[in-house]
Amino acid sequence: MDFEQIKALIQLVDSSGITEFELEGGDLRLRIRKASTPAQPPAAVPPGAQLEPVAAPMVGTFYRSPAPDAPPFVQEGDAVSPGQVLCVIEAMKMMNEIEAELSGVVRQILVADGQPVEYGQVLMLIERRA
Amino acid sequence: MDFEQIKALIQLVDSSGITEFELEGGDLRLRIRKASTPAQPPAAVPPGAQLEPVAAPMVGTFYRSPAPDAPPFVQEGDAVSPGQVLCVIEAMKMMNEIEAELSGVVRQILVADGQPVEYGQVLMLIERRA
Amino acid sequence: MRRILVANRGEVALRIIRACRELSIETVAIYSEADRTALHTTQADEAVCVGPAPAEQSYLHMQNILAAALICGADGVHPGYGFLSENALFAEMCAAHGLVFIGPSSQHLELLGDKARAKAVMEEAGVPVIPGSGVISSRTDLVETAAELGYPVLLKARSGGGGKGMRLAQDRTELLRVFDTARAEARASFQDDAVYLEKCLLGARHIEVQLLADNYGNVVHVGERECSLQHRYQKLLEECPAPQISAELRARLGAAALQGARAVNYRGAGTMEFLVDPAGNFYFVEMNPRLQVEHPVTELVYGVDLVKEQIRLAAGEPLRYSQAMLSPRGHAIECRINAEAVAPGSRPIPGVVEKLIVPGGPGVRWDSHIYQGYSVPPFYDALLGKLIAWGEDRQEALRCMERALQELVIEGVQTSLAFHRAVLRDERFRAGSYSTDFVRQWLAESEIVG
């Protein structure tokens, strides 16, 4: 799968009701999740809630956890506070931790683990809380 | 004077208050007439009068009279009826008489005697009368 | 020459204006009411409206065109291709009014316009001609002559051109069926319903040789062009030089073209059309006494500006080239981008060019009158522009054309771009040994009609 296809997938997922999408190579493993039946039901987004995008500050590879077998930094529905690590972007063998800049709840993670991201690409949406 | 300059002059006269404009070569002879002081005052154009254009049906040279020393076919202010000759257009040595297609009064003659005209160029304006 | 009236429209009118500018010759454009905002109208030094949209009342209206030329003080008239370019009467009228007609004499136009007579003259001069008949006098004559030639046969209009009045017949029944239609089409198009028969060579290629001749007996050929890629007898893509041709055949074609031009004392720019069969035999088909649509491929390969040369020759200058000075460099391909998909039953649909991105970079030439916002009028032919690509060899030219076709964006009107892109990918086309049957077969096999 090339970068364009991946971007198309991201956009497709982004614009659909699907909140999680996984795909594996080899003998193919596919997993699609819809918001109506989430694994762990996130708090409902109240109408008028302010969703803030977290954008990639660099080009690189997006990772949800610090190591392949470690749990993800955050899950959808998690509350986060400023300075908390949300994910890492690997660029040129360097792991760059991306931190939350506000207090809120992670509403949507838009990029799959291990996928390339370009500058400015929206990684996740956080609902701002006071 | 080239075709473009002539066209520009025609447009200038057309858009100005000037109703007649003459120019000669050699030692220069210029003659400009305004509608407010016409040689023979045409009947005033009543507001809402319907002015019908007479367009050149061919490319050629416009003449107001059948011969250099003959009087013009029509003057501004003249009443004309269908079939009456308004002017001739000379093309390839052929004199083509241009006839009125309606009854009315010649309000404005837009092309100077002996000037080239292109297809569709408006030669004069006639106020339609029943 | 000081001032030339360009008796045409579209890309060829622009092409002539470009040549005139480079020769410091002023230009007078003519335009129909449908072409008031066309580029040829705005780019010329002067422009005269010669009639309403239909061509018969404007671009074919000899009196208005000549009156415009005389009034504007033109001393020459360039007819381009199509419209009045092969009209002997128009050439004669120009001459009668002291205007240089940029083309051969009216006598040449008359002789070469009668396709049957032209063939007879060439045969006499020792140029091999395509087997065929004189004018068909009756249905009996038709059937008997066809039997002698052997099927398939081509029915062609004596005064024809551009594929009009032309029909292919595989057998007697089909021939009798198309006879009346062909004659009616010929009458409608050329005011002459005389038709004749020609043997249809299976797997033949359409190859033509470019000629330049001055008024003093000097003639050179500027190489050949491959024009076999045709749909309904309309060329869609041309190449220079012709691929898969031996040096020996190329030399023989050039020599035959010179022989033919000398036989009729030809003057100016012209083209000898040949059919070349798979065995390498070639036959004269007709001579086009004018600029060809596809002239740019020759220009790119030979480094010669054919339109400037044509004007110089018409002005009475001697040829500036000897045969030895004309050597090819690389390979060029032209795609005729039409406002029409290439598909059975397709028709051009007028519209507005809503977006235009013109390809650029090395090797690319774009001859076109369209611009973003241009409205394609429904009255004239469907050519939107000619995309021409040059490369050091055929392989490089193909790659250059492929990427130029990829870059070209024309939105708002249907085009032949999908066809051209698909043909460029076709293996048989890339191998370079395609004949005039190629597009028909290709359309039959292919699903691409876009």
Add this chain to the structure above:
Amino acid sequence: MRRILVANRGEVALRIIRACRELSIETVAIYSEADRTALHTTQADEAVCVGPAPAEQSYLHMQNILAAALICGADGVHPGYGFLSENALFAEMCAAHGLVFIGPSSQHLELLGDKARAKAVMEEAGVPVIPGSGVISSRTDLVETAAELGYPVLLKARSGGGGKGMRLAQDRTELLRVFDTARAEARASFQDDAVYLEKCLLGARHIEVQLLADNYGNVVHVGERECSLQHRYQKLLEECPAPQISAELRARLGAAALQGARAVNYRGAGTMEFLVDPAGNFYFVEMNPRLQVEHPVTELVYGVDLVKEQIRLAAGEPLRYSQAMLSPRGHAIECRINAEAVAPGSRPIPGVVEKLIVPGGPGVRWDSHIYQGYSVPPFYDALLGKLIAWGEDRQEALRCMERALQELVIEGVQTSLAFHRAVLRDERFRAGSYSTDFVRQWLAESEIVG
């Protein structure tokens, strides 16, 4: 090579994409947030946003560019001209990550980037170099060295390029006055405030020689270019071949360029810049280890695609040309159409291209990234496109360029078109013996600033 990341924007990014397509190499474009709808972004096979509008954060952001190259599976990086094209560190980083940097080695970039060192190496190799100094250590050194060289002198940045950090001084007072500004400008532009002095040759012409070298010791030159038409040390018009140059001088320039390239074991495409004085003496100024903006004039005259050759050479292919195979045909001229009038104090003004009509027809090439509706961003250089014209000789090329400039319509942004049109009419320019002083003198005398 299978996939190349194009580390640039604008017309040169498109130029590289075109070359890659013709070589069947996939392309990855990089773009800043200001170039999301740019043609290089949309024309490449893939495109990766590498940062916000300012070049330091996008087109100069090595880490993001390399990450994009690695993530997209590129095996080569083409830097174009400007931006990172002469950055030795970037070339080294590419190599360290297994990416082919399409240019010479980082060692070459380091050597040739130090203008003073490059001159020393060339002098050692027997190439005549422009009289000048090493790096200036103090104001005393400055004044003494200038006195030795004789006024006027040029103050230049050691790591310079594009005229930045460059100042002309007619006397001691002026020299002392510009010393600090030149150093400050050099520091800001190249993070290196070292400057040196060069003798300013009055009436000299800027002539450069194009080189191609493979990894196996083969070097050819592809003729010379005349680049004297400059404003504030920025070239505005270039020609190939240089007019008014004797065959003997041309041969000596070619030989010196080959000698210089061999002395540094140069690889890939590069250019040796010389100043030629009115007596026909020439002096090495610097070597540009990259593609030049003006490369198309050479391509048109020599029939060589320099970008394709550059990529082939970087991929390790041997040179496909011997010196004998490279012969010029005709003459080519390039006008750099900038989004800026050429006048004292003029500055580029961003805007939207509201109307664009691109010239076409024989001899014309247009290398540009603009299209109707394109918004010219204020962040990058002012080049809108390069208009290139070819003719069988200089006279024909000039006429072709004149009519192409007449056809080109760019509305909505200010351009240098009025300047280029006026220069083309200038008798001294047409005579072909102009020097680097030409534009300054011309602007002083002329009222045309449009």
